Amino acid sequence: MKGIAGRRWAWCWVFCAGLAWGNDTQQHVKDPVTGAETWAAESGGVFLSLTQILPDQLRAFYVNRGLTLDQIEPFATSCVFMTVLRNDSAPGPIHFRRADWRVRLDGKDRALTPTDKWLTALRRQGVEPPGLIAFRWAQFPREQTYRPGGDWNQGMLSVGLEPGQSFDLMASWRVEGVAAGNERGKLILKGVRCAD
Amino acid sequence: MQIRYLSLVLLLWIFSGAAVAQGLPPLSHSLTPMDPPIPAPPLSLPNLDEDKVALSDFGGKVVVVNFWATWCPPCRREMGSLERLHQATAASGVEVLGVNVGEDSDTIFSFLGTIDPSPTFPMLLDAEAETVDRWGVRGLPTTYVIDREGKVRYRAVGGREFDHPQILEAIRALAK
Numbered sequence: 001m002k003g004i005a006g007r008r009w010a011w012c013w014v015f016c017a018g019l020a021w022g023n024d025t026q027q028h029v030k031d032p033v034t035g036a037e038t039w040a041a042e043s044g045g046v047f048l049s050l051t052q053i054l055p056d057q058l059r060a061f062y063v064n065r066g067l068t069l070d071q072i073e074p075f076a077t078s079c080v081f082m083t084v085l086r087n088d089s090a091p092g093p094i095h096f097r098r099a100d101w102r103v104r105l106d107g108k109d110r111a112l113t114p115t116d117k118w119l120t121a122l123r124r125q126g127v128e129p130p131g132l133i134a135f136r137w138a139q140f141p142r143e144q145t146y147r148p149g150g151d152w153n154q155g156m157l158s159v160g161l162e163p164g165q166s167f168d169l170m171a172s173w174r175v176e177g178v179a180a181g182n183e184r185g186k187l188i189l190k191g192v193r194c195a196d
Numbered sequence: 197m198q199i200r201y202l203s204l205v206l207l208l209w210i211f212s213g214a215a216v217a218q219g220l221p222p223l224s225h226s227l228t229p230m231d232p233p234i235p236a237p238p239l240s241l242p243n244l245d246e247d248k249v250a251l252s253d254f255g256g257k258v259v260v261v262n263f264w265a266t267w268c269p270p271c272r273r274e275m276g277s278l279e280r281l282h283q284a285t286a287a288s289g290v291e292v293l294g295v296n297v298g299e300d301s302d303t304i305f306s307f308l309g310t311i312d313p314s315p316t317f318p319m320l321l322d323a324e325a326e327t328v329d330r331w332g333v334r335g336l337p338t339t340y341v342i343d344r345e346g347k348v349r350y351r352a353v354g355g356r357e358f359d360h361p362q363i364l365e366a367i368r369a370l371a372k
Contacts, residue, residue, distance in 0.1 A: 134265070147353075
């Protein structure tokens with residue numbers, strides 16, 4: 001019960017603090033039950049959060065979808081986050097492509113691991129279509145348009161780093177229907193850490 | 197302790213309830229209009245009894261089409277509110293269709309038994325995940341509201357509280 005109450009508070013503060021304290025205020029909370037950490041921030045009416053998914057949670061999820069432990073192990077240990085992006089009150093629809101997002105590690109920028117790369121590897125390992133469908137649709141979208149008023153997604157995002165590594169995530173999007181020069185939006189989550 | 201209590205009251209007031217109480221990201225309360233409305237893509241899939249159901253079967257009605265999966269957390273959370281929407285609007289000529297992406301009927305049956313209220317609207321099986329692609333869905337859940345002329349009038353990307361007054365009002369207005 002204490003754990004549930006703790007989780008309530010964690011999420012309450014992640015979401016509410018972003019709204020109350022305005023742009024680019026980064027929040028960091030730790031789930032008292034699972035130990036999973038969340039980093040969250042808001043900018044220009046757009047909310048972004050990354051929550052660690054522990055490798056064991058990923059193994060259990062995909063074994064339940066028909067994959068073997070061997071098949072899912074590379075993904076489970078690739079630094080995966082439950083990602084939420086939400087357009088609460090941007091001045092227009094936002095459009096993002098995950099391929100535009102970058103991970104900054106030790107001063108160097110790198111792209112995120114594309115979902116197609118994982119799907120190709122899983123297909124080669126003989127994963128059946130239902131498992132591939134579940135894998136693909138459980139990932140954070142490759143690209144998406146969110147209209148203001150609360151369009152959002154929640155999905156898995158593989159960063160492709162080692163357990164315990166820290167990095168900055170640079171997320172970006174285009175705001176539609178605004179004056180030229182104001183159409184680019186971005187948010188940086190700093191000091192995000194891969195689950196051990 | 198007093199500050200913590202007052203803070204909780206404030207937070208619950210802001211987000212009014214269920215999502216925050218469960219410690220999860222809040223579900224949205226609004227539908228986003230499609231401007232201009234576009235014709236709904238074809239949809240014809242088997243239901244849980246393996247009978248074909250087509251969107252065209254509901255011509256002249258408002259249809260809410262919800263793409264979902266049992267493993268998708270916001271899909272699970274919004275499912276009860278879809279049933280409440282169904283119950284609140286069925287008499288007004290509104291149909292709700294659930295389209296499950298890539299799962300078998302046993303998995304779906306097991307899941308539906310855990311939802312309160314358990315969905316009574318048709319559940320269709322997009323076993324190969326082809327229809328979901330044809331509709332241009334990029335993430336689950338995604339929901340479309342089709343008007344009586346067969347055009348998509350609203351879209352909702354991500355979880356919603358479908359029995360929220362704002363959403364009920366928008367859907368009822370289409371059915372008039």
